[in-house]
Amino acid sequence: MLSHLRTMWLVFLHLFHKKETIEYPEEKAPLHPRYRGRIVLTTDPDGGERCVGCYLCAVACPVDCIALQATEDEEGRRYPEFFRINFSRCIFCGYCEDACPTYAIQLIPDFEMAEYNRQNLVFEKEDLLINSQGKYPGYNFYRVAGLEAGVKKKGEGVNEEPPVDVHSLLP
Template sequence: MGLTDFLNPVKGFGVSFHQMFQKSETVQYPEVKRPTAPRFHGRHQLNRWPDGLEKCIGCELCAWACPADAIYVEGADNSEEERYSPGERYGRVYQINYLRCILCGLCIEACPTRALTMTNEYELADDSRESLIYTKDMLLAPLREGMEAPPHAMRLGETEEDYYRLGLQPEESAHGASSEGSEHQ
């Protein structure tokens, strides 16, 4: 038995000894909260279009993707008098049961309209089982300035496609301006 055989266990305890002599950091949790990572998986949020219409089209793909069966969606048809989303349908009933939810994010990946995202809110504990079943009203993003609560007519375009092409407009106008400038030269 050589000297290296004796030093190997001591070297293995190096991390433990290093941690023992470091000053521990105590966070006064209820008053002071540690910031979460930008892609933290917290409470869900149903997003809105810039005019206030809901992005959820009631397709139920999030409910099908959920391995814990924590999401319940019931879709309904939009009408011209009562329009809640730009598409043909909207999520009339939307519930997430946080007693079952494992915050995996598979529902976010399944959503075709990016209607469902996860916030950085992680304080979900409660003393009542009923209050941990979040309804559509609790999950909807708050109305910002310039938004109108649905139901109302589409304001960002004539058709459903106009809403889904909103992100392309600045790029199209930039490409159009550069091609027009090259034609005049």
């Protein structure tokens, strides 16, 4: 019983403590670099689109707000024909970023994207693509992937042997 009264007293004293509230928008909160805000599609060091249209972000998305269609250029490089995020559904969980094998999709420290018209929250690829490598500079998926897609030839990628000579029986 006394501990209850003590609790009440201590809580009461909080009336005179400093308040933690940040009075946004007059005052802005500092955001950390890994803050999960606006979703962007980044580009690789060579300026190409990083997204290869693997659908992993879409399947990881718990609210299913990512839709895309993969397609291929004449050299076999995959890219999304369209890439759409419905931000009116997005919960900024960052699973898409976790799932992305090419560092293409990234969440950046910006959350100020409110709209009066909900339709404006549907972002297409043009709205999502940024001319930056984002948080992971220097990575180009096609340099480390095995297949040839116009970025490097077979066997010229990172950690690859030159192609096997199938006419040879030597070990």
